Amino acid sequence: MFHKEGYKIIFITFVIVVGAALIADSFIGINWLRTIVLLALIVFLVLILQFFRNPKRNTVLNDNQVLSPVDGKVVVIEEVYEKEYFKEKRLQVSVFMSPINVHVTRYPIGGHVIFSKYHPGKYLVAWHPKASEENERTTVVVENQTYGKVLYRQIAGALAKRIVNYAQLNDKAVQGTDSGFIKFGSRVDLFLPLDTKINVEINQKVRGGETVIAELKK
Template sequence: MSLLLHDKFLRCDIMKMKIHQEGQNILIILCIILLILNSLIHYFINIHYVSIPFLVISIIFFLLVLNFFRSPKRHYKGDIENSIVAPADGTIVAVEEVMENEYFHDKRIQVSIFMSIFNVHANWFPVNGTVTHVSHQNGRFMAAYLPKSSTENERSTVVIKTDKGEEILMRQIAGAMARRIVTYAEVGDKCHINEHMGFIKFGSRVDVFLPLGTEVLVKLNDKTTGNITQIARL
């Protein structure tokens, strides 16, 4: 049933797809470069078994990058007041109680979502509330699915206080291919589940740290759809 729902939302994404603002300039530049390269190959070499395969490879590569920067329009229809909604598309790679030592300095429930290069890389706010903390830490670029990436990779941290006073921490983590984390949240902002919080370019991970006692609704290897899948309930 969950797979059918996931496929349904993917089909809806295709119908409502637009290009994320973070990818517009990249796609324009990439298109120009590929057009120039293909024109040069066609003009100077003009051998079909060279120019045609290169053209096909160029189109496939451009479509892959286009797919990466898609920005589907989504609206969460569940109980917003008590829901914690997946901030990203991807696969659940961690659900565990951990010590969070960068902000809370106490135990929290960590839910981690790994995003492959084929996933949407826009990030949504997981809860409604007020942004109380934003910080950025430089670090390494290990594969984002590794547990150590949560504390050793380059990352941005955003803390949101809900209307009920609960603090939810969301961490954007760069991966082996990611070299830029974009965070739109600023301290004092009022935020909403249906709003974009940021974007991570080319493979990455998002960690959400929840208060102990939170009811977690996902398990390892579950697939999530950003701003659609409810991952926990306060």
């Protein structure tokens, strides 16, 4: 199953690969060279298909928990001052996505979208310390009565040239469902209450819509 954001790119890539394969088969007389070119075209197509895949996830709805919004690796867990919306200290958990990860962004909690804003910006590498403030990004805040407010921020990376955000003000957010997409390498930051219990560690691999990032302390 592929994400709708990839339909056009997949179609164009398929046409290019087929066309290039036909040209290679017709004009490259050296067998080994023709084989290498055809294999390279197949690998390229497979990479594009893999990037835009949208696998189903077994999301267990729980208003006490924050799920990972994306697939990737946890690269930041620290207390920071969030100055765009909360304007106070929060726990930041950041997940980095490589080009081979699923790039669907999912709602980390259920509730209602109470803030959604797009920021144009630079395309620094996603792990750069200033990426969350200077890169192209979107900021979304979802609130429910149990957990409170959770902010997540899609951040474009050096390869990402387009962020897609479906979350609009007053939308109903269903935990684990699609809220956006980032094309080609990026990062998502979560900003959580200070009394949150963090359930992940640095360098841990997480799955969007399934891995529990944090939960309310009992």
